[in-house]
Structure formats: C-alpha cells, structure tokens
Amino acid sequence: MKTTFIPIDYDYFDFEGRNYIKIIGRNKEGKRICVIDTCHIYLWAILEEKLSEKAVKEIREEIQKIKLNIKGRETQVEKTELHEKNFLGKKVNAIKIFATNYKDLHDIANRLDLKGIEKRRGYDLGFITHYILEKNIIPLNWHEISGEMLNNSNEFGGIDKSLDIDFCIKLESAKPLKDEKDSNDIDKTIFTPKVLAYDIEADEFRIGEGEIIMISLVSDKFKKVITCKKHEKTKKLDYVEYAESEKELLEKFVEYVKKISPDFLVGYFSDGFDLPYLKTRAEKNKIKLSLGLDDSQPRFFKGAVLTGKISGIVHIDLLKFIKTAYSQYMQSETLSLNEVANEFLGEGKKQFEIKHSSKLDENELERYYEYNLHDSVLTYGLFFKFWPDLIEFTRIMQEPIFNVSRNGMSSNVEDYIIHNLEKFNEIPERRPTYDEIGSRRKIEKYEGAFVLEPTPGLYENISLFDFTSSYGSVIVTYNLSKSTFISQEEIKKEKKKIEDSYSIKALNKEVHFSKKPGFFPEMLKEIIKKRKQYKEELKSSNLESKKEEDVLKRAKSNAFKLLANASYGYQGFFGARYYCLEAAAATAAFAKKSIKEAIEKIDKSGYKTIYSDTDSIAFLLQNKTKTQVKDFLKKLNSELPGIMELELEGFFKRGIWVTKRTGDIGAKKKYALINEEGKLKIRGFETVRRDWCKLARTLQNKVIKEVLEDGNEKRAMVSIKEVIKKIKKREIDIKQLIIKTQLKKPISEYKAISPHVIAAKKMLGKEMPIDPGALIEYYISETKTGKPGKKQLIREKVKLPDEKGEYDIEYYLNHQILPAVENIFQVFNIDIKEIANCKNQKKLCEF
DNA sequence: GACTGAACTATACC
DNA sequence: ACGGGTATAGTTCAGTC
Numbered sequence: 001m002k003t004t005f006i007p008i009d010y011d012y013f014d015f016e017g018r019n020y021i022k023i024i025g026r027n028k029e030g031k032r033i034c035v036i037d038t039c040h041i042y043l044w045a046i047l048e049e050k051l052s053e054k055a056v057k058e059i060r061e062e063i064q065k066i067k068l069n070i071k072g073r074e075t076q077v078e079k080t081e082l083h084e085k086n087f088l089g090k091k092v093n094a095i096k097i098f099a100t101n102y103k104d105l106h107d108i109a110n111r112l113d114l115k116g117i118e119k120r121r122g123y124d125l126g127f128i129t130h131y132i133l134e135k136n137i138i139p140l141n142w143h144e145i146s147g148e149m150l151n152n153s154n155e156f157g158g159i160d161k162s163l164d165i166d167f168c169i170k171l172e173s174a175k176p177l178k179d180e181k182d183s184n185d186i187d188k189t190i191f192t193p194k195v196l197a198y199d200i201e202a203d204e205f206r207i208g209e210g211e212i213i214m215i216s217l218v219s220d221k222f223k224k225v226i227t228c229k230k231h232e233k234t235k236k237l238d239y240v241e242y243a244e245s246e247k248e249l250l251e252k253f254v255e256y257v258k259k260i261s262p263d264f265l266v267g268y269f270s271d272g273f274d275l276p277y278l279k280t281r282a283e284k285n286k287i288k289l290s291l292g293l294d295d296s297q298p299r300f301f302k303g304a305v306l307t308g309k310i311s312g313i314v315h316i317d318l319l320k321f322i323k324t325a326y327s328q329y330m331q332s333e334t335l336s337l338n339e340v341a342n343e344f345l346g347e348g349k350k351q352f353e354i355k356h357s358s359k360l361d362e363n364e365l366e367r368y369y370e371y372n373l374h375d376s377v378l379t380y381g382l383f384f385k386f387w388p389d390l391i392e393f394t395r396i397m398q399e400p401i402f403n404v405s406r407n408g409m410s411s412n413v414e415d416y417i418i419h420n421l422e423k424f425n426e427i428p429e430r431r432p433t434y435d436e437i438g439s440r441r442k443i444e445k446y447e448g449a450f451v452l453e454p455t456p457g458l459y460e461n462i463s464l465f466d467f468t469s470s471y472g473s474v475i476v477t478y479n480l481s482k483s484t485f486i487s488q489e490e491i492k493k494e495k496k497k498i499e500d501s502y503s504i505k506a507l508n509k510e511v512h513f514s515k516k517p518g519f520f521p522e523m524l525k526e527i528i529k530k531r532k533q534y535k536e537e538l539k540s541s542n543l544e545s546k547k548e549e550d551v552l553k554r555a556k557s558n559a560f561k562l563l564a565n566a567s568y569g570y571q572g573f574f575g576a577r578y579y580c581l582e583a584a585a586a587t588a589a590f591a592k593k594s595i596k597e598a599i600e601k602i603d604k605s606g607y608k609t610i611y612s613d614t615d616s617i618a619f620l621l622q623n624k625t626k627t628q629v630k631d632f633l634k635k636l637n638s639e640l641p642g643i644m645e646l647e648l649e650g651f652f653k654r655g656i657w658v659t660k661r662t663g664d665i666g667a668k669k670k671y672a673l674i675n676e677e678g679k680l681k682i683r684g685f686e687t688v689r690r691d692w693c694k695l696a697r698t699l700q701n702k703v704i705k706e707v708l709e710d711g712n713e714k715r716a717m718v719s720i721k722e723v724i725k726k727i728k729k730r731e732i733d734i735k736q737l738i739i740k741t742q743l744k745k746p747i748s749e750y751k752a753i754s755p756h757v758i759a760a761k762k763m764l765g766k767e768m769p770i771d772p773g774a775l776i777e778y779y780i781s782e783t784k785t786g787k788p789g790k791k792q793l794i795r796e797k798v799k800l801p802d803e804k805g806e807y808d809i810e811y812y813l814n815h816q817i818l819p820a821v822e823n824i825f826q827v828f829n830i831d832i833k834e835i836a837n838c839k840n841q842k843k844l845c846e847f
Numbered sequence: 848g849a850c851t852g853a854a855c856t857a858t859a860c861c
Numbered sequence: 862a863c864g865g866g867t868a869t870a871g872t873t874c875a876g877t878c
Contacts, residue, residue, distance in 0.1 A: 304862060410864050437862075448866030449861070470861085471865090565861095569864030576864085584865070614861045614867085661870065669860045669868050684859060684869075691857060691871085741857065752855045752873045791849075794872065815871080 001169065002146040004028045004177065005035065006191050007139050008263055009314050010128045010400040015156045017073060019102050021131045024165070024293065024312045026191070026263070028142075034163055034293075034312075035145065036156060037171035039134040041102045043123040044427045045095040045112050046087055056082065056093070059116050063097055066111050068104055075100045077108065087121070087427045089483035089518050094427060102127040121427050129418065132398060135174065139401055140191070140394045142177040145169065163312070164261060164293045190548050191391075195219060196262035197380035198253075200274045201372050203356050205769035207273070208280025211246050213357045214369065215253050218376035219260050225369045226252045229357050240369050247285040250278065257291050257313070264314050265291070266383045268337045268375070271317040271406070275308035276300065307406055314402050316390075318382055321405040324412070325389055325562065333690040333740075334775055341378040344385050350374045388555040396559050409566035410573045416563060417523060417578065424519040429482075429577040440574035446507050446585035449614035450592040452599070454657040454666035458711065458827055459610060461621040462673065463629050464649035465602075465636075467594070469528050469561070470615030471568035474590045475583070476528065477642025478502040479513050481520035481571065482580035486512040504593070506585035513586065520578060524567050528643065531560035591615065594644060598636065605632060611657060611671060616649065618671075626651060650675060654708045658823035667823070674708035686820045693779075693816050695736040699723050700820040713828040720821055724836050727812055737779045737807050737816075745772050755780070758795045766800075780812070781805035813837075 009024040023035040045063065047056065060080045067076045078098040085094045095117075099108055105123035112120050125133070137143060147169040150160045160168030197218045204210025214227035223239045228249045230242045243249035257265065267274045275298055282289040282297075289297045293312025301307045308315050323335060332339035342348040352364075352371035360368060394401045397412050398419035407415070418428055432440065467473065475481070479502055491498055491512070501512040534557035541550050570576050572584030595617065599609045602619050607629075611618040621629060629648070636646055652673040660667040670684035680701075686692040687701040703716040710716075726732055741756035747770065750757050759778035764770050781799040783806075794815075799805045818833050825832040 408863050413864080441862090445866065451860090451867060466861095566864055569866095571864090572866090573862095573864050575862060588866075616861075660868095667869070683861095686870095689858060689870095744857070750856085754856065754872055756857090819870085 001149050002144065003031075003033065003169075005033055005143045005145045005174070006141070007035070007137055007143070008193070009312055009402065010131075010139070011311055012127050012131075013156075013159070014101065015159075017075060017100055019127050020156065021128065022159070023137070026193075031166040032164075032261070034160060034165045034168040035147070035171050036150070036159065036168065037131070037135065037137075039131050040098055041100065041105065041127075041130065042096050042098045043105045043109055044085070044121045045097060045114075045117045046085075046119040046121060046427065047093045047095065048116050048118045049092075051093070051116050055116055056095075059114055060095060062114055063095065063112065066108060068107050068111075070104065070107055073101075075104050084425075085427050086425045086519075087119070088429065089426075089514075089516070092118075092427075102130060121430055124431050125418065125428065128400060129415075133419065133422070136176075137174055138176070138395060138398050139404075140391050142191075143174045144177055145171060145174040147172040162294050164258065165312075190552070193263040193387075194260070195264045195266055195380060195383055196257065196260050197266045197376040197383060198270070198274065199267065199372060199375040199379060200277055201354070201368065202277055202281075207276050208284065211357070212249060212277065212281050213246075214372050215249065216372040216376040217253075217256055217260075218373070218380040219262060222260065223373060223377070224256065225373050226256070227369065229360070229365060229368075237366065237369060239373060246281060247287060250282050250285060250287055250289065253278070254290060261293075262313060264316050264383070265310060266316045266318060266379055268379045268382070269317060269319045270315070271307050271320065272305055275315065276306055279308075309402065314400075316383070316401070316405050318379060318386065318405075321386060321390060321393075322382075324408055325386070325393065325558070337375060337378060341382060345378060345381045347378070347381075349378065388551045389558065392552060392555040392559050396556070396563070409562060410570050410576060413563060413566050413570040414577060416527075417520065420523050421519065424522070426519055431577055432575065432579065437574050440579060440581075443581060446572075446581065446588065447592075448588045450595055450612065451614070451668045452609065452612035453668060454611040454671070456657050456659045456664075456666045456823075456827060458707070459620060459655050459657070460653065460711070462610070462618055462652040462655045463607075463621055463626075464616060464618050464652065464673075465598070465633065465646045466616035466649050467591075468645050468647050469531070469564045471587050471591055472524055472528055472564035473643045473645065474587050474594065475567060475571075476521045476525045477644050478504075478586065478590050479515060479518055479521045480580075480583040480586050480590070481513075481518045482578045482583060483520060484514045484516070484518035485580055485582050486514055502586075502590075504586050504589045506589040507582060511582045511586050513583070520567075520571075524564065525643065527560050527564050527567070531557055531564055534560065594640075598646065601636060601639075607632075610655075613669060618655065618673075621651075652676075652681075654711060656704065656707060656824065656827060659826060661819065661823070672704045672708060674705075678709065680705060680708065690775075691739065691741045692820065693737045693739050693812070695723070695727075695732060695812070696816040696820040698736075699817060700824070703821050703824055707824060707827075713825060713830060716821075716824070717830075720817075720825075720832065720836075723817060724813065727809055727817065730806065730809070732807070732812075734779055734801065734807060737812060738777050738801055739779065740775050740777050743770065743772055743774045743776055753795060755795045755798045758798045759800060762798070762800050762803075777801050779805075780808045780815075782808045 004027045005025050007023045007025040011022045013020055013022055018038060020036055020038050026032055063080055064077055078100060081096040083094050083096055085092055099105060109120040109123045150168040150170055152161050199216050200212050201214045202210045202212045213229045214225055217224045225240045226243055226249055228243045228246050243252050279289055279298055291298060291310045296311045298308045298310050319335060322340060330343060332343050338349040350371040352367055390401060390405060394404045397404050397415040399415045421428055486498060486501060498512045501514055503510055503512045534553050538553055568587050571580050595612060599612055599617055602609050607622055608620040609617055610620060633646060633648055652675050655673040657666055657671045673681040682688055682704060685700060687697045702719050706715040707713055743760050747757060747760055756776040759776045760770050778798045778800055780797045783797060797808055818836055822832055
C-alpha cells in the first residue's frame, strides 16, 4: 500500500537478533501509522596509510572471522567493504564492517585492535540516528511511503496487534514529498498535531511523597480536571470529574490519555515533576501507568536531569525547549510557567495559594480546580506558540523531536554536523571518553573577547555597528576547526606546510589552520547563508506576519541563527566530538583582531569610538551625517576578509557610561542608550539585574530615562529625592524591597553563608521546598539576631517576605537605592551619597 | 574587636 | 556534564593589628 507519512516518534526493537525501527506518525488523512523498517548496521575501521593490498585483504579476513557471544546472543560480522572516505578532512581507506545488531558495534570495535587499523569509528551513534542517516527518513518531514500492510500478521511477533494505531506498514520505499519551496500546497509543510497538555497537583513537592489530588488535561475542544478531592457541598463544575481514590484518579488519567491518544503529551517541567510523580504514585497504588501506544509504562532516562519517554506518544517538557531556544531573548526573570506564559501568551497563572488538601475549604477547592486547569490551558497555548520552532529545529537537526526538544545547543550543533557529514564523505568522530572529558575540563581557559574601557560620561549622537554572526563568520573566514588545525606533530614531521595557512597567536603559541576548506566551516557557511536568506525573505514580508509560511520561515531563521552562534562554543565545549581548543581560542583571537582593526579605522575616519564589547562598536558621529556613516560602513565592509561583515545596529540620540564602583575608571558591560524614538537600551545596570530590589531597579530605570531624555540630571534629582524621603518615612511597601537571589547549589555546599542562604534555611524550616535553582526571596529588617555589641552582618537581618518586621532604612538607602544611582549622578559631578546622608551640608539637608 | 584584602557568590554581556 | 570567556559587585571569611 501507498500513503503519505510524517514521522513523529522513533523507537526500535529487536526481532530475531536484528534491529528494527518503529516509527509512529500520521498520514494526511490523520490516520496513525506505524512504520517498521530496518537498515544496515556498520562501523568503520580506518586503515593506516600505505597499507599493501595484501595487508588490507588479511585485515578484512581477520575481521570477517570475528564472532561474538554476548549475553547469550551469538552474532558475527556479516560482511566487509573497502571504501575511500574522509576522516577529519584527510583521505583514508576504511573498512565498512557490517553487523547484525547495533548493540554489538562496541564489542566489535573492541576486537579491532589489529595491526594496520588506526582508528575505529561510527559505533557510538545510536540506532535511531544510524537509521535516519541510512534511510534519510527525517522527522517531521512529509514522505510518500509504500510497503506491506501488517494486519494482525505474526511478523515481528505480532507487534501491530498490541499497538493502538490505524495501520502498521513494513516499509518498502520512502521518498520525501516535494520541498515546500516548490509547492504552494501549504499543508505539505504545516502539520497540526493532536496535543494533550497536562498538569498535576499534589500534596507534597517532593516526588511521590504526597498524594496526587488532581490532574488537568487540555486538548482541542477538551478540558478536564480529574480529582479525588471531592467536597460534598461544592457545586460541580462541568469540567471536573471525581474519582473515589488516588488509584481511580490515576486510572482515569490513563483512560483519558488512551482515549484522546495524542501525538504529544505536553507538560511544563514535566520531566522533573509531573511524570515521575505519576510514576511513583502509580507504583504506590500498585497500578500500571500504561500510557504507551503499546500499553508500556513511561521509561525514565538519567541524564543531568531525568527525562521521561512514552512509547508512541511524544512526551514533551516545554520548559527545556524554551530554555535552549528562547531564554536568551526573553525578558522573564525566571522560566516559571507564570512568567513565560505572561511573556508569550499575555496571560499568567491563576492566583492561588497552594495548601495541603486537608486544609482546603470548599471555595478554595473550587479555585484549586480552576488553577490546575489553567496551567494546562497555558501549557497547551505555549506548545502551539513554539510548535513552528519545534518543527524547524527538528527538521534542521534531523533528530527525533523527543531529543531535539530536550537538547542543549551543543547537542544541536553536533546533531546538525552528524547529519551533514555524508556530503563531505566524512566518517563521524567518536564521543570523548570519560577520561578525555575530565582532562579537557582541567585545561586552563583561553583568552577571550576584547572589551574597551569606556570613558565615563554622557554622550550625544552615537552610532552602533556590530559584526553579523561574529564568531561564526570568523570560523568560516579563517577555516577554524578540528579537521583544519595543523598540529605541532604535523609541522615537525613536515607533513603539512604552514606558510600558506591562517595563523594567529592563541593559547600562548602560534596556531595554524589549513586553507583547504574544512567540513565544519563549510557547514557553518551554509548555516549563516541560510540564516541570512530567511531573514531577508522575512524583511520583504511583514515582520509580524502570521502567515504560516512566514511563521515557519521565522522559526528557521531563528534556528540557524542559534546554530551559528553556538558553533563557537561547541568547539570549545569539553563534551564535543569535534572539540578543538585551538580552534576556539583562535576564533576569539581573530575576532579580537578584527574588532580592534575596525575600531582603528573608525577612529581614523573622523569618528570617535567610545565603547566596544566582543563584536559591537559604539562611536560618536562627531560632525558627520547618518548618510556618511552608512557610506563609511559600505567601505569598511568592502575591506573585510571572507564573510566578515559589519552591520548598522542603529543610531542613538544619547548614551551614558558610568564609572566602576571602585576606582574612577569606566565600567565595562554597563551602559544605557536612547534612540530617536525615545526607546531605551539598558545593559548591565542594576535595572536589569534580578538580584536587586524592585524599588532600586525602577528608580534607576527612571533616573536613566530622565537623564537620557533631558541631557541633564535635574528631573532625575527630583525623582531620587522623593524616594529617599519615602524610605526614611517608612512609606515604602515591603513588596518593593524584596530581594530575589537564586540558590545555585544545595544549602550544605555553601562555604560563605550569604543572606539568601539564611533565607533558604528559614524556608526549609517552614517545610517549604528548597532545591538548587529556587529563587529565594527575602528582605532586610532592623531586627537583630546576632550577638549584641558585635558588628552586625546583613544575614542576621534577613526576613522572609511574610515575616513581620520593619525594613532597615540604612540598608536600603546605602546598599540598594544610592548604589543604584550614585554612578549616574557622578557623571554630572554630583555626590548623591553626601546629599542623601546630609554629610558636609547640614544646613542644606532636606531630609 | 575593627580593618582589609581575598574568597565566594550571583548575575549580566556578548 | 550537557556552549565559551569577560566583567561588575555584593557579602562573608580570614588574617592582621
């Protein structure tokens, strides 16, 4: 039979010693299809140079003899082939060694310690990656497939009988449907999946320690809260369904998931909370959480954090994807569902103070249902907000969405590389061993970016240039990568010449990179090119366009941008297959050189550079016009090597740079600009730091705004005086004075007991859940808890927000408000501390 | 017990 | 363990007098 097919979930199973892929997806009619297929399994033995034909033949014969008996399963090498391949850019002869089961590849590799074999590669990719590489059936791309229907046949042990699907196909052929570019048929590109969002509420925060009291489910035209906390008097809400016990609640949950049978089961922080909680409670109640299409229970994988996988239904934890794909652009201070939903959906969580269920009265219970339901409503909304990005990330990395949605950027870069190696006839590099990672991590850091020390002051008519995909274009321009790096040994052996190479001083030595294009820079060149292309296509369309085509384009543009930016970090990342510290260090060094040269040219051309950080330059227009600046930019670009390019970030009416708190030199990474429309761009100031109290932040923001709008400090002076008076009169609401600091590690590991650690300890005493990552809130009170007489530490005055007490006037004045504005007034030669504390001017003191 | 620089800690920038 | 280095600035710690 023939059908269309979009692969969603990839899994595999063994049958008669062989690996089979099991892909769950849908066709255009919305039918759920399971595709069974297999592919060749192999690894590579890279041969030493200049081996005789006879020697190669002998090695192949030797390999052919390998027989394994592992865990009672006997297998052997099926066949070998000799290929001309590339490994790290070098031409090599390699033996392709075919095996029956991918689980044997490691063991076969261990047996290949033969003379003449230099390296063994391609045994650590995992079967799913291997399959996608071999068969080119890329996740979330539409395919046209044909194959044999397995209708309750006994093939593969009757696998399809136990699967809740429409039909099961043993694949014969598959080809991708036409590229969306060649077609106006929009539903070839957009696929609207069936999604079920869920959220649980439990009596304890610790996984599995309390009862699950309700679960909300939201899908298309479907809203439900199942609960085992029924209040007799409560009028029944139409979406609430009662269960007699936690056990029945869990059973009903499983029933609903099975009935709705979504493509995606989506939660928020559900890898770390909801799913493991459900699992533990199901175990306690001695029932099976058979959520999988094959009735299997969720499987959990240990990584840095737990991940929960359900067979056939893709479990998505939206938090993880948002963290890697979007957090760098976000305004939210935390990635809590409330803040993230507010930012992307314009609507936050329902207000509700969570209590133990035994303490809830009927009104509260009803509000609890609403609260629980709303969390799923938000999660559902967020899923579709990010669906275009999820699709495009998946299509670009070519790995299953389950993985891509959880990957960090380094894994994304690596997936992209692995799936694009074939174009370069490259054999994949292996993962570093545990020991290699260890020694890489010990290596001293290399020198990074250049930051120009600004001269503090208020400036007018400023222009900002920055290098587009700065580090990425450096890598491409100077061909910096593991495969193009010319090592000391190679130079010594005179195997490679360094006269005609890209060279720079980095890591306290001269490093050289071949000019022959390497696959990594070539891939990156393509990434940057695509990013540019999609960005330009979008520019001609409406930026806010909601057309599906544009939405996908925006997602693509974003994915390629992130890939380009992450590729520098990737080469310096200790866990990378293509780790190359020299390349990373050289990238930073070349970038530093480029920006310094650009600054020099800018200054020589009648402008005045006032600040620069890594890839951006702020300079004064002096007497020049905007047109002149634009022409000058063109000239600069014509002189830049390779794909290096500067772009105009914008023109600004005014800008302020301040001094460091200690000493009177200019502070780096701290400035504020205002453009002609009056829009502010504030960097580094306390305003943008979440560990300063709201009062200090809003006041500083106001002061910056007024100073930049007016060009003088008069209005700002009035603002600050008002606030000082209010503080001294105790007119400030505690809410404005709450300091939020994140707990970065377990309380016991802190060497220095700072205020937020004390606050965390207090919370622990109140049985509040405190884990690393929690944002601790507190304020500084006047209460003294330390020994009398001794100099008081700030931590001795810490109080939790709901603890009664008076705020410490002195602290908030001298540790929050004044430090936040002091340096700004200093630009106008005003000592705001003296004014506030009435030093040296008792007669004039206004407070 | 007060003072001071170092250490520790969190957060931001690009 | 799950991108990198550069930078500011707070609070506490530990050594000195």
